[in-house]
Amino acid sequence: MSVIRSAWLIARKDLIVEARSRELAYTTLFFSMACVLVFAFAFVVEGRPLDDAAAGILWVAVAFAGTLALSRGFERERQSETLRALLLAPTERAAVYLGKLIGLVVLMIGVEIVLVPVIGLLFGAPVGRAPLLLAALLVTGTLGFAIVGTVFAAMLVRAHSRDVLLPVLLYPITVPVIIAGVRGTAAIFGPEPNFEAATAWLSILVFFDAVFGILALWTFAPVMSE
Amino acid sequence: MRDPVRCDFDVVDTRDVSRHFGRRRALARTSLTFRAGEITGLFGPNGAGKSTLLGVLSTLMRPTAGTVHYGGATAQDLGDPLRRRIGVLGHDLFLYGDLSARENLEFFGKLYGLDRLPERIAGALTSSRLADRANDRVSGFSRGLRQRLALERALLHDPRLVLLDEPFTGLDDESAALLIARLRGLKDSGAIVLMATHDFESADGLVDRMICLRQGRVREVTPGGATLRDHYRRTMAEAWA
Numbered sequence: 109m110s111v112i113r114s115a116w117l118i119a120r121k122d123l124i125v126e127a128r129s130r131e132l133a134y135t136t137l138f139f140s141m142a143c144v145l146v147f148a149f150a151f152v153v154e155g156r157p158l159d160d161a162a163a164g165i166l167w168v169a170v171a172f173a174g175t176l177a178l179s180r181g182f183e184r185e186r187q188s189e190t191l192r193a194l195l196l197a198p199t200e201r202a203a204v205y206l207g208k209l210i211g212l213v214v215l216m217i218g219v220e221i222v223l224v225p226v227i228g229l230l231f232g233a234p235v236g237r238a239p240l241l242l243a244a245l246l247v248t249g250t251l252g253f254a255i256v257g258t259v260f261a262a263m264l265v266r267a268h269s270r271d272v273l274l275p276v277l278l279y280p281i282t283v284p285v286i287i288a289g290v291r292g293t294a295a296i297f298g299p300e301p302n303f304e305a306a307t308a309w310l311s312i313l314v315f316f317d318a319v320f321g322i323l324a325l326w327t328f329a330p331v332m333s334e
Numbered sequence: 335m336r337d338p339v340r341c342d343f344d345v346v347d348t349r350d351v352s353r354h355f356g357r358r359r360a361l362a363r364t365s366l367t368f369r370a371g372e373i374t375g376l377f378g379p380n381g382a383g384k385s386t387l388l389g390v391l392s393t394l395m396r397p398t399a400g401t402v403h404y405g406g407a408t409a410q411d412l413g414d415p416l417r418r419r420i421g422v423l424g425h426d427l428f429l430y431g432d433l434s435a436r437e438n439l440e441f442f443g444k445l446y447g448l449d450r451l452p453e454r455i456a457g458a459l460t461s462s463r464l465a466d467r468a469n470d471r472v473s474g475f476s477r478g479l480r481q482r483l484a485l486e487r488a489l490l491h492d493p494r495l496v497l498l499d500e501p502f503t504g505l506d507d508e509s510a511a512l513l514i515a516r517l518r519g520l521k522d523s524g525a526i527v528l529m530a531t532h533d534f535e536s537a538d539g540l541v542d543r544m545i546c547l548r549q550g551r552v553r554e555v556t557p558g559g560a561t562l563r564d565h566y567r568r569t570m571a572e573a574w575a
Binding site: 114117118121124125128129189190192194196197198199200 | 392393394395396414415416417418420422424426427428429430431432433437441442444445446447471487
């Protein structure tokens with residue numbers, strides 16, 4: 109069976125489980141909305157937000173919601189040790205990695221579809237100014253965050269302090285993603301939009317995804333060996 | 335990818351296999367041979383190394399030292415298709431609670447790339463007497479029902495090497511009798527069956543070989559003449575006195 113087909117089976121299974129329990133969707137949405145609301149009280153004064161606040165808060169919410177989804181997503185596989193069952197299947201370990209990655213990215217993009225209009229509403233951000241470029245930044249940024257996060261979440265699935273260790277390991281490595289996402293989004297949302305700068309930051313995200321995607325596929329199998 | 339048929343084997347042997355977790359020794363220089371058409375019982379106190387031995391044989395765990403040979407080749411030689419020939423029933427049942435019994439079997443059947451999947455699933459649901467609960471979510475099943483389904487999940491792909499960790503857990507007398515009949519069927523079909531259990535009564539008369547483990551060391555006992563429990567008590571008292 110091909111890696112792609114196996115990965116799709118695993119991702120589809122994750123999405124069916126999520127569609128039934130809605131546990132991750134509700135918790136990540138609630139958490140990201142609460143995060144945005146708190147920042148809205150802090151950074152919007154007399155109806156005027158601080159410069160670039162919307163871009164920063166959007167990516168902070170994405171990072172926090174993503175961490176929550178990563179942690180809980182792998183907790184599900186731990187409960188009946190189903191991760192072991194996946195690793196016992198006669199398919200390459202890369203398929204397990206890709207399946208979990210696709211499931212996570214789909215969920216996070218779903219959260220962002222709700223999150224972006226709320227940011228536009230609360231911070232007056234021009235989210236419709238360059239929708240394709242903004243979508244590309246969000247998709248590549250989310251992918252980069254999830255590429256690194258999926259490896260660490262899988263690696264820590266049996267660690268006792270996994271909830272503490274995951275952000276400690278994840279955030280330093282994904283700093284370039286957050287910076288590129290924030291700067292690229294700020295270039296679109298700014299009073300004088302700079303689409304060239306946004307495209308440059310998008311290129312950095314694509315480069316990050318490519319490099320870390322290859323590294324993750326390469327390291328996942330050894331990382332998962334007990 | 336290698337041809338799955340070439341991954342078939344009728345003997346599995348461990349050669350000086352050791353496994354350590356930090357400073358703790360779970361298996362110590364274990365050399366054993368398991369043949370097709372045999373049911374081997376693994377017995378020992380908690381933490382003796384039974385699950386570790388099953389983990390190493392399943393390819394989930396790498397031995398710290400020594401090698402495992404599947405018909406003369408190692409897991410590294412045979413690659414991913416080797417796992418197509420191994421079926422594992424873990425102490426945790428490897429089932430998704432939010433999926434139905436049928437969906438669990440479908441998911442794993444597709445992941446294993448099985449042909450005739452609908453017939454296999456229908457057969458598995460009949461064998462486990464879960465046909466009337468096929469579309470119910472597994473989270474609503476009792477431990478015994480989940481155990482029956484998990485066994486079918488482990489056997490869905492007709493594995494050559496069957497590794498069972500406490501297979502009698504949660505089963506009522508009737509289900510235990512069915513499991514025993516199923517294991518005898520596997521033995522007759524030429525499977526290599528290893529079973530770690532504390533249930534001496536159910537295993538009595540079923541196992542062909544008895545292996546006792548303690549602190550990672552093994553003693554092989556030939557069953558017969560006395561109950562498995564008596565053999566076990568005597569081995570534990572004499573071998574590790």
